[in-house]
Amino acid sequence: MTPVDSGSSWIFVIEEQRVQDGTVTPVFPKGRQVLLIRQSGQLHALSGTCAHMGCSMAEGNLNGHTLRCPCHDWTYDIRTGEFKDAREIRIPIYPWRVEDGKIYINIDEGGRP
Numbered sequence: 001m002t003p004v005d006s007g008s009s010w011i012f013v014i015e016e017q018r019v020q021d022g023t024v025t026p027v028f029p030k031g032r033q034v035l036l037i038r039q040s041g042q043l044h045a046l047s048g049t050c051a052h053m054g055c056s057m058a059e060g061n062l063n064g065h066t067l068r069c070p071c072h073d074w075t076y077d078i079r080t081g082e083f084k085d086a087r088e089i090r091i092p093i094y095p096w097r098v099e100d101g102k103i104y105i106n107i108d109e110g111g112r113p
Contacts, residue, residue, distance in 0.1 A: 009108040016101050019043065024067070026058040029105050033058065034094055036103065037078050039065055044078045045094040045105050051083060 013027040014036065025036045026048050033048030033056060046067075048057050055071035062068075066084065068075045075084040076091055083089040095106045 009106045010097065010104040011107065012102050013105050014103050016098050016103050019103065022062065024058060024060065024062055026056075027105070029107050032107055034105055034107070035067075036096075037062065037067070039078065043096060043098075043103070045096040046076070046078055046081050047091040047093075049091065050074055051089050051091050 011029040013029050013034070014025065019025045019036050019038050021038045021041060023038065027034050027036055035046055035048040035057060037044045037046070039062070049055070050057055050069040050071060052069065052072055052074050055069055057067060057069050057076075059070045060067045061070070062078075065078050066075050067078050076082065077084065081090040081093040083091075095109050097104050097106075
């Protein structure tokens with residue numbers, strides 16, 4: 001893996017060991033809320049803001065690969081960012097990488113719905 005350098009778009013957000021399986025961990029690279037979710041050993045990074053009314057999903061209910069917004073019960077697939085009831089609606093997902101036990105997110109390359 002290529003080392004992350006200070007001039008890159010990759011931003012250190014948290015130590016990998018702090019993201020436990022089955023949990024939602026909010027981080028804030030460049031002030032943007034991103035949720036790190038480890039489910040079944042796989043890490044996912046997605047926007048922490050619901051597409052409906054911009055509600056924070058940090059306290060949302062995680063069930064398998066589905067995250068339910070705590071404000072209006074919109075549900076999203078954490079792997080793709082797709083809204084379960086209308087797949088054309090998505091929240092951004094972000095590329096991530098682990099290097100030396102640290103999680104980095106690229107919010108410049110990510111944000112792709």
